[in-house]
Amino acid sequence: MVSHPDDETFGCGGTLALHASKGAAVDIICLSCDPPERRPEIMGAAEELGVREPTVLENRSVVISPELIRRVSDTIVDLRPRVVVTHVPFDYHREHRAAYEVVKEAVEWAAHTTTYAEPWIVERLLLMEVNTLIPSPHVLVDVSGVMEMKRRATLRHASQLSKFAWGYYEAFNEKKAELRGVQGGCSFAEAFLEEPLPQSGPFYPVRSVGNLL
Ligand SMILES: [Zn+2]
Numbered sequence: 001m002v003s004h005p006d007d008e009t010f011g012c013g014g015t016l017a018l019h020a021s022k023g024a025a026v027d028i029i030c031l032s033c034d035p036p037e038r039r040p041e042i043m044g045a046a047e048e049l050g051v052r053e054p055t056v057l058e059n060r061s062v063v064i065s066p067e068l069i070r071r072v073s074d075t076i077v078d079l080r081p082r083v084v085v086t087h088v089p090f091d092y093h094r095e096h097r098a099a100y101e102v103v104k105e106a107v108e109w110a111a112h113t114t115t116y117a118e119p120w121i122v123e124r125l126l127l128m129e130v131n132t133l134i135p136s137p138h139v140l141v142d143v144s145g146v147m148e149m150k151r152r153a154t155l156r157h158a159s160q161l162s163k164f165a166w167g168y169y170e171a172f173n174e175k176k177a178e179l180r181g182v183q184g185g186c187s188f189a190e191a192f193l194e195e196p197l198p199q200s201g202p203f204y205p206v207r208s209v210g211n212l213l
Pocket of ligand 1: 003004007093096
């Protein structure tokens with residue numbers, strides 16, 4: 001669940017391609033698409049990654065609102081994902097930080113029996129790095145086998161790549177994956193933070209009661 005076209009590829013394109021190649025149902029929800037000309041770019045990138053056609057919400061910008069949170073929680077309840085990926089809360093981009101808040105809250109509401117007749121409890125919320133790097137990742141995913149797919153998907157975001165004729169995004173994505181690969185003991189990897197999900201309401205009957213050993 002990402003703010004803009006390109007975030008899905010730059011942040012976690014390899015991880016999406018890897019899981020799709022293993023038969024997982026992988027969906028991209030893009031919260032904003034402005035200008036609308038970027039829409040074909042994310043569609044093309046999804047094709048390169050081998051994932052399903054993205055859902056693109058045509059918001060002009062991502063702002064935290066009850067309406068957007070409800071749209072996202074409705075989507076979670078519809079798609080019933082075990083894992084949700086979104087932005088880190090310390091991203092330099094205001095709309096990426098807003099997406100984190102919206103998605104985190106939507107994950108909570110999707111679990112509420114008071115909101116939905118058939119609620120859905122997301123198991124894991126992972127936070128990706130786009131341009132702001134994660135200081136100490138919790139999860140590294142080996143994307144060596146699908147790196148070529150990520151490179152091809154990156155090239156589909158032509159409007160963004162053209163902002164820097166010297167190839168900033170291509171180089172940044174390549175070096176970032178290489179760095180994470182060094183940390184993970186493989187050629188190329190993607191890094192994530194694991195966001196603990198609160199279980200403070202009455203909606204988690206199995207997992208909120210247990211013991212520590
Ligand atoms: Zn973005």
